[in-house]
Amino acid sequence: MKRNPLDPTSFNHRKEKLSTGRTYHFIDECNGTPSSSTLTLLCLHGFPDLWYGWRHQIGPWCDQGWRVVVPDMLGYGETDSPLEIEAFSTKNTCRDLAALLDLLNVQKAVVIGHDWGSATAWRFGLWHPDRILAMVNLAIPFYPPLPVLVSVNEMARRYPTLGYQTYFEQHQSTEEIESKVSHDMRRFFKVGELRKRILEGGPKSEVPELWNKQDEAYYMKNFRASGMRGPLNYYRTTELRFEEEKGKPLVLPAHLPWMLIWGTLDDTCTTKHVANTKKWVPQLEDVRVENAGHWLMVENSEFVTGKIAGFIRAKVVASVAAGQSKL
Incomplete structure (x- = not known):
């Protein structure tokens, strides 16, 4: 069946229990049967999204001859949603992702993340550098492990655009958002879109719709079924993430190719963030949109589909062909 971004059922869905004990739902697509020589792309979504956020990229990347694996992240869709918040720390979610690669008999992958998926991808580079061929991060810069704990409230004070995270951190936000999930999902998907024009008095009609009725139906079906507790739990792990990284010799691999794609109207990643990221990832190729x-x-x-494909062909496929990297 041809993969159709307008039809979620046209993709190859799998649901498997990992060695970590978690059951993950994921898309596993490849033109033909994947082998040990097939390049694998592991795509991670953010908040509030699903595997479906990558629907436009999966088919074209498979057409390059690659295997594309896209999980519903922990707490989302048909993937497990544990009660304990500890399960949502980046160390633990990265352990799940490594176990997913193990399940697929994939030693190394190109890891591609957006939003919380990007934040998780950066941490995957810290916790499992031996499982990465290259990495692409969308919208979220790198934040190194901190020497002291910075609370969500303090982070919001330093960066006011992150103020919403103080609300998400509160457990009451789960029930409140679930009670009006249709309204809030539409609002979440407009966050950052031409934000400056709106703040400067531009017409709200200029904000593009990022989903049609079919997309909305699929998202609503999933979020009404799985709820918002899991997705919001990521925002409740600040102290856990600090403790698990404290005192650890965690360093991003300096020899791997890295790309950061960011939009100029997105407050989550600015020129300052990009400059700071380059201090830690000097080989970073940043793409300003x-x-x-x-x-x-x-x-x-x-644009994103083609840019990432070009990056992978130039930095990964060429390196493997030259014998400089191994899958």
Whole structure:
């Protein structure tokens, strides 16, 4: 069946229990049967999204001859949603992702993340550097492990655009958001889209719709079934993440190719953030997308799909062919 971004059922869905004990739902797509020589792309979504956020990229990347694996992240869709918040720390979610690669008999993958998926991807580079061929991060810069704990409230004070996280951290936000999930999901998907024009008095009609009725139906079906507790639990792990990284010799691998794609209208990643990231990842290739917001792989789907494909061909495929990297 041909993969159709408008039809979620046209993709190859799998649901498997990992060695960590978690059951994950994921898309596993490849033109033909994957082998040990097939390049694998592991795509991670953010908040509040599903595997479906990568629907425009999966088919074209498979057409390059690659295997594309896209899980519903922990707490989302048909993937497990544990009660304990500890399960949502980045160390634990990265352990799940490594176990997913083990299940697929994939030693190394190109890891591609957006939003919380990008934040998790950066940490996957810290916790499992031996499982990565290259990495692409969308919308979220790198934040190194901190020497002291910075609370969500303090982070919001330093960066006011992150103020919403103080609400998400509160457990009461789960029930309140669930009670009006349709309204809030529409609002979440507009966050960052032409935000500056709106703040400067531009018409709200300029904010693009990032999903149609079919997309909305699929998201609503999933979020009404699985709820918002899991997705919001990621925002409740600040102290856990600090403790698990404290005193650890965690360093991003300096020899791997890295790309960061960011939109100029997205407050989560600015020129300052990019400059700071380059201090830690000097080999970073940053791609600035003018007049683009947060949901790059949907709003700028063709550009993002092609840019990442070109990066992988140049930095990974060529390296493997030359014998400089192994899958």
